[in-house]
Each structure stands twice: as C-alpha cells, then as structure tokens.
Amino acid sequence: MHEMSLAEGIVDLIEEESRRQGFTRVLEVRVAVGELGGVEPEALQFCFDAVCRGTLADGARLTIERVPGQAWCMACARVVPLHERYGECPQCGGVELQLQAGDELRLLDLEVR
DSSP states (O other): OHHHHHHHHHHHHHHHHHHHHOOOOEEEEEEEEETTSOOOHHHHHHHHHHHHTTSTTTTOEEEEEEEOOEEEETTTTEEEEOSSTTOOOTTTOOOOEEEEESOOEEEEEEEEO
16 A cells, blocks of 8 residues: 555655744645546545654644646647546547646645644
8 A cells, every 4th residue: 555655755744844844733734636646545544644643743634635637638739638547538539648637646735833
C-alpha cells in the first residue's frame, strides 16, 4: 500500500514546515489528488490518521480534493477529459494524448495553530 508512504511524506512536509514557521498544532491538511495518480482516497485517509498519531498533526482533518484527468489530444488539438491513464480521446478516439492534469499529489495548505 503506497498510500502509507505518501501519508508519511505528508507528515514529513508538515514537520519541516513547522520547524520553519513555528506552529505547534495542525488542525486541517488539504491535499490535491489526481484521479489518474493511482491513489485511493480512503486508503490515504486511513494511513494519514495512523501516521499522525503522536505528531503535531494528531487528530488533524485531511481534506482531499480530487483533480480530474485531462490530456491534450494531438489529433483534435484540444484539451479533453481523461478517466484512465492510457485511454482514448473521448472526442476522436485518438491515442496520442499528452497528460495535462490528474496524476498529481500536492499539499495545498494547512490550518495551524
């Protein structure tokens, strides 16, 4: 389950930022998770809750914002929605697609005290 290492990475970022900014408590963590990134939001939530125990993020709310997949279709010359990583263009059926969004995992912001 790679969500555990992702959750640990989020906590590492939080602790690093705490050292820089001096906050002592995290109330909410907001992350963007692309629908094509292979991350299961429920598993990430479970792992986040587990790795936060005993840290300054213990009990923090994890808010996950899903980012839809998008790709540039070279045949259509337009941005199209993409629901699977190696899918076809929903407009023309072309397969020459350049992924534009939907595979990211980004820490957006923290609510701290």
